Amino acid sequence: MAKKKTESVYRVTEIIGTSPVSWEDAAKTAVETAAKSLRDLRVAEVSKLDMKIESGKIVEYRARVSLSFKYEA
Template identity: 55%
Template sequence: MSESVYKIINLVGSSTTSWEDAATSAIDRASQSLRDLRIAEVMKLDIKIEKGKPAQFRTNLKLSFKYQD
């Protein structure tokens, strides 16, 4: 039986439109340099406020990927 090892990293994506777009942005960027992404777990959502209005949605993710042989 083959055993696997996974690495977990934290990422923060941002978007001016939504938390979903912020998460997608972080995953898209990570996929450019990491292979075999597995699971993204949302750890925290927050909004940067400027002049009393939402300016940026931020999604903090815990992202796992498989170590390659």
């Protein structure tokens, strides 16, 4: 008996996580928050890192994350 090949479709969405601590924490926050409402997350790719600066000091790290998840019609 041959195995049936399953086809899947994945959606990619871009989100931005923030943290006063680090870029790693900002990315982690983005993924953990998205996981509360998106099911079956597959891959997270950090596409951009930046910082918010006030009075010459870093006050926030920001990570732009592309997330892929299985699309259900």
